Amino acid sequence: MAELIDTIRDLLRLNSIDLRRHALQVELEKTPSGLKALDVELCSRKAERDRLREELKATRTALGAEEVELSKSEKRRARAQERIPLLQNAEQVEATQREIVALAEAIDVLESEILERMDRVEGLDAATAKSEESAEAGGAELTTATEAWTERRPVLETEMAELDGERLPIAESLRSDIRRRYQLAWRQRGKAHPSGVTEVLGRICTTCHTEISARWLQECKDHEALHSCQGCKRLLLFDPAAPSAAAKEGEQPSA
Numbered sequence: 001m002a003e004l005i006d007t008i009r010d011l012l013r014l015n016s017i018d019l020r021r022h023a024l025q026v027e028l029e030k031t032p033s034g035l036k037a038l039d040v041e042l043c044s045r046k047a048e049r050d051r052l053r054e055e056l057k058a059t060r061t062a063l064g065a066e067e068v069e070l071s072k073s074e075k076r077r078a079r080a081q082e083r084i085p086l087l088q089n090a091e092q093v094e095a096t097q098r099e100i101v102a103l104a105e106a107i108d109v110l111e112s113e114i115l116e117r118m119d120r121v122e123g124l125d126a127a128t129a130k131s132e133e134s135a136e137a138g139g140a141e142l143t144t145a146t147e148a149w150t151e152r153r154p155v156l157e158t159e160m161a162e163l164d165g166e167r168l169p170i171a172e173s174l175r176s177d178i179r180r181r182y183q184l185a186w187r188q189r190g191k192a193h194p195s196g197v198t199e200v201l202g203r204i205c206t207t208c209h210t211e212i213s214a215r216w217l218q219e220c221k222d223h224e225a226l227h228s229c230q231g232c233k234r235l236l237l238f239d240p241a242a243p244s245a246a247a248k249e250g251e252q253p254s255a
């Protein structure tokens, strides 16, 4: 029994090391992909900003050309109006008046086009400014996250190396069949939170809700045998350092 208690202590220690290693592993894998996603997002914000800048530039150019065209038409109309009193016959007057009417129509069209174009410039101006802010904020976020990760990663790697060093002698000291059972529990797929050990509430495994036989449970609590949950394969371990099983049961919430 004393030997089994040592094994249980080792398994519990090993599991707490492996839980920490798993958390480190998740962070080591997730953070770089998170940074990559930020980078992709930043690229698309920059592309949108550049597209808006181009569109704004083109719209301003078009507006400038329309304004030049308007000014020309207005001058032509003014000249035509000045010409009328100097004309020799009714035919010439009529032709000039027709020209003035046509010019006035063209000016009307140009003026409304210019107004629309000015609205468009105003809208694009605001959208461009917003996209520039957004690209800048994305850049700052990526820089901050990258700097934080540059500091964080070696810390995680150091801790991982320490844990690897700590777990090796424990794992090697375990009997091979026990080690295999422990590894089998860790290898069960589809678990968001893998572990080699499960807790039991009443007689129910808290991981997979399988009912544990009363005899097994008692043997585990008394540290007389090593059993695994038949559902999730996790070891049913009770910490020898924890208060006795009887005391524990007394503490259980009535719910």
Ligand SMILES: [Zn+2]
Pocket (backbone or CB within 6 Å): 198, 205, 206, 207, 208, 209, 210, 229, 230, 231, 232, 233, 234
């Ligand atoms: Zn289970």
